[in-house]
Amino acid sequence: MKRSLILAAAALISLLPVAGHGADAGKPVHPAVSSARPEAVKPKEQTPVTGKVMQTMNGGGYSYILLKKASGDKVWLAVPQMDVELGATLTFKPGMEMADLQSKALNRTFEKIIFSEGLVDGKGGKNAKKSAKKSPGSKGSVATAGEKIKVKKATGPNAYTVAELYKLKGKLDKKKVVVSGKVVRVSAGIMGKNWVHIQDGSGDAKKGTHDLVVTSQAVPVIGEVVTASGTLYKNKDFGGGYKYEVIVEKAELEIQ
Structure with a gap:
């Protein structure tokens, strides 16, 4: 297994683009990395990684998933883009660990992150198959919160709750x-x-009216409470599965 991981790391490095001239010339740069100086890829994890999905975000063709293991330890993984449900218990294939990895798409740096090829066949948990079949847009991407949410309604003449929208x-x-x-x-x-x-805690989860999609140039962090100001559209179809009953476009986001 150790030999196969080392070979996999070598194959990964051989596919990565090479930095330009100077002191960093010839160093590998992962497609998701904006910095040319992450620590070397290491065959850290040699066993599948199992845990409860605490956070998930997509960017640059990858899904970044925060898992909480049975031990209570938390670990970030990067996998080819997929949809997973918050709260689902999933098992991912082992992979290479990178330190201080900066994601261009998400504009954030991960202190440590494991690059995995994806779910272990047959060990993804009860929600794995359902998650894998979801489309990236419309009802297929409605997020199920792992906790009870209660957010105070925004103020002003154009303020509404999610359910009211x-x-x-x-x-x-x-x-x-x-x-x-x-x-x-x-x-x-x-x-x-x-x-x-x-x-915000309003709406009906069974009908999908509890989850609102807002498009923006800002990239908030999962768990933050924000106030979004934008234009509402009903029955908006972008193609490719991105179809929404309600969506708020070109929103400015203010972190509370």
Whole structure:
């Protein structure tokens, strides 16, 4: 197993683009990295990684997933982009660990992160197959929060709760709205924008009216409470599975 991991690391490095001239010339740079100086890839994890999904965000063709192991330890993984549910217990293939990795797409640095090829066949947990079949847009990407959420309604004449935006979508179509919510999922750098899922505790999870997608140039962190100001559209279809009953476009995000 150790030999196969070393060979895999060598293969990965051989596929990475090479930095330019100077002191860093010839050093490997992962496609998700903006810095040319991450620590060398190390065959750290040699066994599958199992844990509960605490956070997930997409960017640059990768899904960045924070797992909480049974021991209580938390670990970040980067896998080819996929949709997973918050709260699901999943098992991922072992992979190479990188330190101080900076993601261009997410504009953040991971102190340590494991690059995995994806889920272990047959060991993804009860929600694995369902998650893998989800489309990136529309009802397929509705996020299920791993905790009870209660966010105070935004203030002002154009302020609404998430549930009210769904209820009044006909009246509010193409109008400015303001809504507050907790960030539960982020998909960055898709179609030139970032897709942020927020929830405030209102709405019906069974009907999908509890989860609102907001597009923005900002990239908030999962768990932050934000107030979004933008234009609401009903039944917006971007193609490629990105179809939304309600969406707030070109939003400015203010962190609470």
